Amino acid sequence: MKKCILLCLLLFSAYTCVSTQQNQPKNLVSTVTKNPILPLFTFTINNNEEYFISISGPYIVRNCNNSLPRPIVPCDSAACVLAGTFNPHQCPLTQNIITQRGCVCQATAFEPFKRICNSNQFTFGNFSMSTLNPKSPSVTFNNLNYLCIPQPFLADFPPGVFGLMGLSPTPLAGWNQLTPPRLGLEKKFALCLPSDENPRNKGAIYFGGGPYMLRNVDARSMLSYTRLIRNPRKRNTYFVRLYDISVNNKKILLARNTFDFDSNRDGGVALSTATFYTTLRSDIYKVFTEAFLEATSDIPRVSNTTSLEFCYKSTTNFQVPRIDLSLADEKIWTFFAANSMRKVSDAETCLAFVNGGNAPEQAVVIGLYQMENTLMEFDVGRCVFGFSSSLGLVNSSCGDFQTRL
CATH class of the missing domain: 2.40.70.10 (Acid Proteases)
Structure with missing residues (x-):
């Protein structure tokens, strides 16, 4: 029980959060799709971006154009320290880099299929996702931290897979960045992974808890x-x-x-x-x-x-x-x-x-x-x-x- 309590306390670690939403939803929901090429499941963010569901990923990983400038996460910020602390255990420790813009935070992603590591800039940006609230069918959340990885790292992922949604028990995981103070969701998420490769057979992912309505039953x-x-x-x-x-x-x-x-x-x-x-x-x-x-x-x-x-x-x-x-x-x-x-x-x-x-x-x-x-x-x-x-x-x-x- 002590170990469990320590885990829960760890997830309340402070890190930089910006901007909360008015009329916050109680949960977010998306359709889950089974990919016929690789044994992976994805769900949709930002209307058309598919993200691989990784319950061992410590943070969000997103494909980026490496030549475009992105917001800097300072090396001495809480978010950067956390990113380094939860470096994937399969990978070497990440080294930050010094540029004309100052010390730029770096983080590392682990690609689970080829089992390779890749480091790049840790940054932040806006994401949107759907709700089941008819008054607010979608919600945008600002300044979520993510690791920006250029395309070759995910080159073997199927077409349309834009990144990796880390859902591990870590402070920078996707689900945890949707809890207070950024959004008011509970510290939980739920998955139902479809068993048929038929593209019409979908699953579901919920952030923030239920109800999980299965036909007319919670x-x-x-x-x-x-x-x-x-x-x-x-x-x-x-x-x-x-x-x-x-x-x-x-x-x-x-x-x-x-x-x-x-x-x-x-x-x-x-x-x-x-x-x-x-x-x-x-x-x-x-x-x-x-x-x-x-x-x-x-x-x-x-x-x-x-x-x-x-x-x-x-x-x-x-x-x-x-x-x-x-x-x-x-x-x-x-x-x-x-x-x-x-x-x-x-x-x-x-x-x-x-x-x-x-x-x-x-x-x-x-x-x-x-x-x-x-x-x-x-x-x-x-x-x-x-x-x-x-x-x-x-x-x-x-x-x-x-x-x-």
Whole structure:
């Protein structure tokens, strides 16, 4: 609990904010789209700019023309100090530069797909986003800090992806720059990531809390909450406490501290929007897949044609066991077939969990495929993570959320 309190206090760190809005909205909302080229999800800002959702990004990253002048964030400002403090742990420390205009703040971005770092000017500008308030259908917020990166850094991103929206538990994250004193939103955001690559199937992202209207129901009633925990070495990452994994209601046999941080603060269970399938350290993966294979011994296996290791022959009555994650606060996150099995062809369906090797940074990384078509709320103000079961169980999908008036 002390760690949780420290995280919450950290998020109230002072940094330069300019200009508050009259008639402030209670929340902001946008449609989420799944990209068919890379395993990423985007939402729209400034009417037509698509931003990759990164829950481990410490700040906003935006494509810029490097030859154009931009506002300077002074090196001795609180915003610049914070940008350096939350430098991505995968990257070297950033060095500010001295120019004729004075000391210009620099920051670093981490591109999660090619796993490369790039530094450039930290600056600020205006952004706009939609609301569900008919009297104020959109709102502009001024002087949000962001990292300006020239185009080559994001060259492999699909066309139309303009930048990266960092949503990590850090003071300069996009969600946190929308809270007081700049805007009056609560310290939380919610995601529902669509599970179908059909461009007509959309999801939703909310800043500032609910209601999250799923057809005529506020989906907050569907959420279970578990605590968020802090890792001082990886402050850009959301971690949850995992105690056990069960297959068909049978706990797999693992040491009690399997999912804990080690003495170097490696290990733990992280949430990621840059990892497609949930990844398990080799010792966990071995025991988990042995239990899964035993529970599916009556289903014909087929040779895998993908990166996924265990594949089965799809049949009309194809049924696989449920997978339960036992989290802190006696909460269970259950994955049914829609989030545990990936259909790769009409005749082949594969287990959508992968081997992370013997010495990964985390013991478990819960990835995008297991998050799809569920509602997730990151209530950083209260240091808790809310999650629903698959919306398919109530004959709904992320596309049923209200994102337009």
